[in-house]
Amino acid sequence: MKMPVHLNALRAFEASARHQSFSLAAEELNVTPAAVGQMVRSLEEVVGFPLFHRSNNRRAALLLTEPAQRALPDIRAGFQSLNLGMTLLREGASNGILNVTISPAFAAKWLLPRIEDFQQRWPDIDVRLETSLKLLDFTALGMDVGIRYGLGHWEGLQAERLMSEEVFPVCAPSLIAINP
Numbered sequence: 001m002k003m004p005v006h007l008n009a010l011r012a013f014e015a016s017a018r019h020q021s022f023s024l025a026a027e028e029l030n031v032t033p034a035a036v037g038q039m040v041r042s043l044e045e046v047v048g049f050p051l052f053h054r055s056n057n058r059r060a061a062l063l064l065t066e067p068a069q070r071a072l073p074d075i076r077a078g079f080q081s082l083n084l085g086m087t088l089l090r091e092g093a094s095n096g097i098l099n100v101t102i103s104p105a106f107a108a109k110w111l112l113p114r115i116e117d118f119q120q121r122w123p124d125i126d127v128r129l130e131t132s133l134k135l136l137d138f139t140a141l142g143m144d145v146g147i148r149y150g151l152g153h154w155e156g157l158q159a160e161r162l163m164s165e166e167v168f169p170v171c172a173p174s175l176i177a178i179n180p
Contacts, residue, residue: 006046012039013051013068014075020062087139097126101138101146104131111147 015025016036026033044051051068055061064072102111107129115127130136135154136143152159 006043009039009043009046010075011079012036013043014072014079016040016052016062017064017068017072022062096124097128099128099130099142099144101130101132101136101141101143103133103148106147106149107131 011029012025012031012035015028016022019025019028022033022036022040026036029036040051047067049067050065052062053065055063100111111129118125118127130141130143135148136146138144138146138157146157147162148154149165152161
């Protein structure tokens with residue numbers, strides 16, 4: 001099977017078709033709009049016809065041509081298949097690895113002091129930490145589990161309460177003497 005040499009051009013085409021904009025596709029792909037336009041033009045040269053009707057209308061600057069409309073569902077299905085294949089590859093590579101996303105403070109104050117106990121109990125598992133305060137895309141980053149503060153209502157994720165939090169004020173003794 002011959003591998004497609006125009007994978008980035010296909011990605012640029014698919015994103016441009018979805019957003020109907022080179023600029024929005026560029027934001028998604030982390031490249032410039034000119035780079036997206038160049039990739040789409042190179043794909044047009046390969047297939048031999050235009051993929052978009054370009055207009056100056058800001059709402060729909062790019063409209064798919066008829067052949068591009070017919071091809072787009074198969075291209076999207078191809079990318080979904082590639083994503084599934086990459087997920088399976090990551091799962092195969094993660095045997096013996098537990099990827100954890102956790103807040104920096106919780107990692108330092110709670111998890112790291114207990115990591116040696118974990119390693120003694122499960123010596124064949126390598127724990128890899130991703131410290132972040134943001135709720136990350138578990139699938140895209142290959143995370144197995146995350147520990148976060150909050151009410152536990154995160155769309156697409158199953159949450160389980162680890163502990164309750166108690167919050168209380170504290171102050172220096174010298175401040176109490178000022179305002180009894």
